[in-house]
Each structure stands twice: as structure tokens, then as C-alpha cells.
Amino acid sequence: QKEVEQDPGPLSVPEGAIVSLNCTYSNSAFQYFMWYRQYSRKGPELLMYTYSSGNKEDGRFTAQVDKSSKYISLFIRDSQPSDSATYLCAMMVSNSGYALNFGKGTSLLVTP
């Protein structure tokens, strides 16, 4: 069993829809949780960074962490065609040399 599980999709939604992306994990030592967006043939870029359980909002993006269930989510409101990309969840243990453990990524397509 991989430490971080993420449904690869693809996920296709119409413009304006609310998108929900999720990851589960097995390592209870993970303390830091991130979401990255990766466009085709580009490097991942950091979208959201959270430390504790709860919600964090940034514009149209909301990250949720539920440590008791080992489950994290990213919500995208009013999705736009420019949101079409692969979304990667990533997690880190604080004493691991900051090594990130990634999910496999979910491919999202937002259609006009």
C-alpha cells in the first residue's frame, strides 16, 4: 500500500462547477499537507500549504485536512478552463529532511 493514495481521474467538469479533489494517507506521522498544480510539461507549483486539521481558504481554493480520518481535500469554486491541469497532493513529516511524499495526481479538465 502506498503511503499516499489519490484517484488519478481523469475528472471532467463544466466551467463554473465546484471541483473536489481528495487524497488519503496511511502514515500518521505526516504533519504538513500541500496541494500542487502541474500543467502539461511544466513543474509543479504550490497552491496550498496546511499544517493542522481544519480548513484553509485562498481565493477560489479551499484546502481541508482531517487528520483523524487521514484524509485531505482541495475544493475549487467557480472552476475555469485555466484550472485544467494535474493536481498533486503532497505530505511531509517534519524530521524527514523535508522530503515530500506525493500522490499520483488527479487530471482535471474544465470545459467551457
Place this chain on the structure above:
Amino acid sequence: DTAVSQTPKYLVTQMGNDKSIKCEQNLGHDTMYWYKQDSKKFLKIMFSYNNKELIINETVPNRFSPKSPDKAHLNLHINSLELGDSAVYFCASSTGRGYTFGSGTRLTVV
């Protein structure tokens, strides 16, 4: 200015050759990394350096050797390239939170 730049962007080479990928960051970060993204898009850490010191060395064939001449540079040398080395290699840097990734080097071994 590009924050994390790596060269070359594309590399096509024959099996058995030796090649190097270079990475430079201008963010002043202390920690730099090499990640490998396979054909299924899965990103996995290979190496991490903190201020020129190797701190993470995952289970990677010893044909792969990182070198950090200073904290702004982290290069990756690969000896005796194999077909299975074909992947996208990403350099990244961080302060411990949130990474900044380069745009990747797409290595194809033929």
C-alpha cells in the same frame, strides 16, 4: 528571472552514455532536491542537499550521483544510462515549507 532553472530541458541519449543535468536556484533557499517523475506522473524524491550537505539519499542506483558545489547549485550526473532511466527529472528548492520546482528535464534513453 527564473527561480529554479535546470538545463537541459530535453535530453535524448543512447544507452550506456553518461549525462549530467544542472540546476540553479536564485531564491536563497538552503535545501535543494532532485525528484523523478515516471511515465505515470508519479513524483518520487531521489536526493536532498542542505547547504551543500547530502541529507536524503533514497534507494537510487549508484549510477546516479548528485553534486552540490554551493547552496545555489545541485547537479545530477548519471552514468551508464539505461532505458528505465527515461523520465522527467525535477530540481526543486525550499526553506522547509512549500517547494519551488524547476520546469523539468525530459530524459529519453534510446
